[in-house]
Amino acid sequence: MNILLSWLRDYIDIQVPPLQIADALMMAGIEVEAIHEPGKHLQKVVVGRILTRAPHPNADKLSLCTVDVGQAAPLQIVCGAPNCDPGAKVPTALVGAVLPSGFEIRVARIRGVESAGMLCSRKELGLGDDHSGLYHLPPEAPVGEDIVKALGMDDVVFTIAITPNRGDALSHLGIARELSALFNLPLHRNSLDDARGDGDIREQTAVTLEEPALCPRYGARIVRDVTVGDSPRWLRERLEKIGIRSINNIVDITNYVMMDIGHPMHAFDLDKLAEQRIVVRRAAAGEKLHCLDGVTRALDPSMLVIADARRPVALAGVMGGEETGVTAATRHVLLEAACFDPVTVRKTAKALAMTTDSSYRFERGTNIDNVPIALNLAARLIRELAGGRPVGGLLDAYPAPPPLRRIMLRTRRVARVLGVDLKPAQIETLLLRLKFEVSREGETLWVGVPPFRHDIEQEADLIEEVARLYGYGNIPATLPTLFSQPVLPTPLQRLTGQVRTAMVDQGFHEIITYSFIPTTIHESLREGPPLAIRNPLSEDQGHLRTSLLWGMIDALTRNIFNDEYDLRFFEIGRVFRPDASGFAREADHLCLGCAGPANPADWRHSKEPFDLYRMKGLLGRLGHLLPVEFEFARGNHPALHPARQLEISCQNRRLGVVGQIHPRFRTNKKLPEEWFVGELDLSALSQLKPRKRLMQPIPAFPAIRRDLAILLPKTATFQDVERIVREAGGEILEKCALFDVYEGKGIDPDKRSLALELRFRAKDRTLKEEEVQPKLEAMISQIATTLGGKLRE
Amino acid sequence: MTDNPETLWHQFDEERRRAASSKDAEALRIKYLGKKGPLSALLKTLGSLPPDQRKTAGEAINRLKARLEQAVEQLIAEFAEREADAALRADLPDPTLPGTVLPMGSLHPVTQIGLEVAAIFLSMGFFLAEGPEAEDEYYNFEALNVPKHHPARDMQDTFYLENGQVLRTQTSPVQIRTMEMIKPPFKMIALGKVYRRDSDITHSPMFSQMEGLVVGENVSMADLKGTLAAFAEKMFGRRPTRFRPSFFPFTEPSAEMDVQCIFCEGKGCKVCKNSGWMEILGCGMVNPRVFEAVEYDPEKYTGFAFGMGIERMAMQRFGIDDIRLLFGSDIRFLRQF
Numbered sequence A: 001m002n003i004l005l006s007w008l009r010d011y012i013d014i015q016v017p018p019l020q021i022a023d024a025l026m027m028a029g030i031e032v033e034a035i036h037e038p039g040k041h042l043q044k045v046v047v048g049r050i051l052t053r054a055p056h057p058n059a060d061k062l063s064l065c066t067v068d069v070g071q072a073a074p075l076q077i078v079c080g081a082p083n084c085d086p087g088a089k090v091p092t093a094l095v096g097a098v099l100p101s102g103f104e105i106r107v108a109r110i111r112g113v114e115s116a117g118m119l120c121s122r123k124e125l126g127l128g129d130d131h132s133g134l135y136h137l138p139p140e141a142p143v144g145e146d147i148v149k150a151l152g153m154d155d156v157v158f159t160i161a162i163t164p165n166r167g168d169a170l171s172h173l174g175i176a177r178e179l180s181a182l183f184n185l186p187l188h189r190n191s192l193d194d195a196r197g198d199g200d201i202r203e204q205t206a207v208t209l210e211e212p213a214l215c216p217r218y219g220a221r222i223v224r225d226v227t228v229g230d231s232p233r234w235l236r237e238r239l240e241k242i243g244i245r246s247i248n249n250i251v252d253i254t255n256y257v258m259m260d261i262g263h264p265m266h267a268f269d270l271d272k273l274a275e276q277r278i279v280v281r282r283a284a285a286g287e288k289l290h291c292l293d294g295v296t297r298a299l300d301p302s303m304l305v306i307a308d309a310r311r312p313v314a315l316a317g318v319m320g321g322e323e324t325g326v327t328a329a330t331r332h333v334l335l336e337a338a339c340f341d342p343v344t345v346r347k348t349a350k351a352l353a354m355t356t357d358s359s360y361r362f363e364r365g366t367n368i369d370n371v372p373i374a375l376n377l378a379a380r381l382i383r384e385l386a387g388g389r390p391v392g393g394l395l396d397a398y399p400a401p402p403p404l405r406r407i408m409l410r411t412r413r414v415a416r417v418l419g420v421d422l423k424p425a426q427i428e429t430l431l432l433r434l435k436f437e438v439s440r441e442g443e444t445l446w447v448g449v450p451p452f453r454h455d456i457e458q459e460a461d462l463i464e465e466v467a468r469l470y471g472y473g474n475i476p477a478t479l480p481t482l483f484s485q486p487v488l489p490t491p492l493q494r495l496t497g498q499v500r501t502a503m504v505d506q507g508f509h510e511i512i513t514y515s516f517i518p519t520t521i522h523e524s525l526r527e528g529p530p531l532a533i534r535n536p537l538s539e540d541q542g543h544l545r546t547s548l549l550w551g552m553i554d555a556l557t558r559n560i561f562n563d564e565y566d567l568r569f570f571e572i573g574r575v576f577r578p579d580a581s582g583f584a585r586e587a588d589h590l591c592l593g594c595a596g597p598a599n600p601a602d603w604r605h606s607k608e609p610f611d612l613y614r615m616k617g618l619l620g621r622l623g624h625l626l627p628v629e630f631e632f633a634r635g636n637h638p639a640l641h642p643a644r645q646l647e648i649s650c651q652n653r654r655l656g657v658v659g660q661i662h663p664r665f666r667t668n669k670k671l672p673e674e675w676f677v678g679e680l681d682l683s684a685l686s687q688l689k690p691r692k693r694l695m696q697p698i699p700a701f702p703a704i705r706r707d708l709a710i711l712l713p714k715t716a717t718f719q720d721v722e723r724i725v726r727e728a729g730g731e732i733l734e735k736c737a738l739f740d741v742y743e744g745k746g747i748d749p750d751k752r753s754l755a756l757e758l759r760f761r762a763k764d765r766t767l768k769e770e771e772v773q774p775k776l777e778a779m780i781s782q783i784a785t786t787l788g789g790k791l792r793e
Numbered sequence B: 001m002t003d004n005p006e007t008l009w010h011q012f013d014e015e016r017r018r019a020a021s022s023k024d025a026e027a028l029r030i031k032y033l034g035k036k037g038p039l040s041a042l043l044k045t046l047g048s049l050p051p052d053q054r055k056t057a058g059e060a061i062n063r064l065k066a067r068l069e070q071a072v073e074q075l076i077a078e079f080a081e082r083e084a085d086a087a088l089r090a091d092l093p094d095p096t097l098p099g100t101v102l103p104m105g106s107l108h109p110v111t112q113i114g115l116e117v118a119a120i121f122l123s124m125g126f127f128l129a130e131g132p133e134a135e136d137e138y139y140n141f142e143a144l145n146v147p148k149h150h151p152a153r154d155m156q157d158t159f160y161l162e163n164g165q166v167l168r169t170q171t172s173p174v175q176i177r178t179m180e181m182i183k184p185p186f187k188m189i190a191l192g193k194v195y196r197r198d199s200d201i202t203h204s205p206m207f208s209q210m211e212g213l214v215v216g217e218n219v220s221m222a223d224l225k226g227t228l229a230a231f232a233e234k235m236f237g238r239r240p241t242r243f244r245p246s247f248f249p250f251t252e253p254s255a256e257m258d259v260q261c262i263f264c265e266g267k268g269c270k271v272c273k274n275s276g277w278m279e280i281l282g283c284g285m286v287n288p289r290v291f292e293a294v295e296y297d298p299e300k301y302t303g304f305a306f307g308m309g310i311e312r313m314a315m316q317r318f319g320i321d322d323i324r325l326l327f328g329s330d331i332r333f334l335r336q337f
């Protein structure tokens, strides 16, 4: 919303610099987004009158003008515009002037003729894009006057953003009222207009208010014999300076009243209203209205309309209808000023996907007392500016005027909430400046809320008003003295922190991807039906992710397309799945993504690739953070390579997967054949029961080490072997570690060799060779019979 | 050769000074203490001495022997150590060769700032609360005093799920969920993702917020100012802050906190749009209606709440000019943090 300083001065005699006004508003909660002073940089441009025009002796398209600028002698100026007609008054830049473009005016010789200035277009003055010719000033502009003054550009436009609670500040009166409180200056209001006129409106129209709950007050006035035409200059200028296009005098007047006192109005062409009367009712199903913006809208009974005897003629508080609007041919006008229920206006505007200056204000609450004031002000302006004759009186359907709202304000409460001891008298003064009514009963104040302050509903709201005017900056800064119970991090919070650190230590870079996934995502990445977003920004963000895999594969892919191949990413984020009743069930997941070397090459090492076992190791060590022992089994996740993947579980809970990305996602040769992802449900993991950590005594007796190399069919797993070895080794087998796997040259192609390091130790004595040997033999024979393996020679 | 222990020592001492290696020291030992050395010669002269002198002369020779032995040992040890050290230094590595490359990862800049902010509040006795990102409308709006058809809903464009839930537009619903679970007094923060239907160079449909709430029997706006000023000092250094009135449905009075621009020290620059101030967070005293919604007695308890955007702070801290970079997963970007 734009606010004009000169307009504010209708109400308040404020003389401080614009920056100080903006600062004060800012510190009172009214944000000033910009201060625009259009005439600030325009100097040495004056009103000139063209006296003569002659063709330039040396150029066809140029004219030679003499221009009266109020100096002793006229200036000779060369001009290229087609409309430098003698008699016209035009902006004349004198020698020394600097135009907004930065162009400096000097005495120049143009094609051999001296030119002592420049005649300007609107564009050259920075007043718009019109460069078709000179800007013809109104004939009454005084010759020689500074153009800034002549055009009323010696003004300041504040662009202001109003929070939704402050509907009362959406006008010049509203801002002036605020400034009057802030600077403690009186607020002037001219004596209000009356409803005098010819005849009696009650005999000429009628208002039927069918829905007083949705429209607590509806007022109407009639002005006859108007001449619809252009608005006078002062009105046009005021509106244009705040960015409202001038339409015709009647419409301009209703807009003016809205920007002046904040009350939206509407003007009907009285002759076009069936039976020349008004009915305020709900729309009937199937009714339509062709609105002023040229769109025909279908209405329903949730919407309030203004109707005549036959049909809707306006969407109450939102927009008027075209058929009954004011046109050049309109003779008699019915003015409407009303108060509509904010919720109904908002619902209607939302349902029809439109916002107007009117609906914006009604949604935020208007001053119900302004209904007659707005009508009488508009009627007077129409009389003065459009030659109309107001009809006497106004129709005012106002079945139940609300009583003055009174709110109790306790001085002690103010002190408790703000932390400042304010005296009752001090509080009273502050509230009076804000136009509240105050009566005092000792420490308690009874505060009457003016009808424009819809945001003041409870004591806390008053405390804010007191604080605002007292100045937030004047409240001291202390620290709370409360004692609160210690609260430890949750297991998930703890685990998340540990995982983050662990992943960074392993060389992984954290990424954050959107929680949205495309509706067209490949089936295999879905893991069940995702939750759908009703109003997504695009199809690409139509669903909520059920896993982090899609975002990870996407991140890897996009980096590889940027020629970055050495990638280790992790993400910790939320996934969403519908529960049995369709509501979101959330969990925090960890996702890893790897492409390129696991250990980059340096001058001593060749690089090592990622593979399934390295991924298994990476994820497996995360279990030790709790600690728990992960189990890995063959997996069947459809987004992963059918053979090269593992499912992770623990304590009978599935925790995640790890594996090579399915070849189907290698949509481009640039993408690697072997790239890996893993996903772990941290929420589930954090709820597992950690293994108890009890100290084991440090061994007191020496161990015996044996290596065992076994040749096995490939169908036998390491786990099969390990189980046998551990069983046969019994209590004295302390360690069984795999240190080599070999297949290939020198070995039967369907066999492989596993080499184990075994360590035997007894707790209470030094072991003897004779105790170990039978164990080894038992192992070998068991492996031979169960697995078909034998000792490798 | 000499027959006097005294002169023999002096002679040794001369030669000792000239020794330059363990080899020289070894040669000295053989020369003086060897079988053919002057010490043996001296000993042999003992027999020719009268018996009354023999004892004193013998003692003098033995003292000399011990002295020589000790001096030679010391000399040998000194040289041995020096020579061993020289041997160790013979194979000098090139200190400029690169160290073995052990991959180093990074935390996302948003995580880094989030943890930094959280750490400051945790150090002041706050605890970290959690809540869902897909919320019931009640928690995101109604319980926070944002009725269904209130213009305040325009402040945040909301994503709705087909099931009627919303993606939380703020972390404030965690306030409600926390208050439903525990009784005052307490100090809590919540950190997490929020969603608004908006996307451009400064707006992301998903971003992170940190929320804070303090409730007790006598928590005042002065406490709010003190707590947040303490936070700002730890986060941005000692510089002026200011509180401006604002509007949030769930606080009353409401405020916005600005801190003096860290780029221009308040003189005005592009970052602060020439105001000299950076907007950091929104805050206010808990609206009694919010207490009513969670069945806290608004007469007994007062409190303050605050919320801030983490991305914006990360962008300021690291000079990031496009919010979309934060969610682009570009390794060339991430590696820098």
Ligand SMILES: [Zn+2]
Pocket: B261, B262, B263, B264, B265, B266, B267, B268, B269, B270, B271, B272, B273, B274, B276, B277
């Ligand atoms: Zn700055």
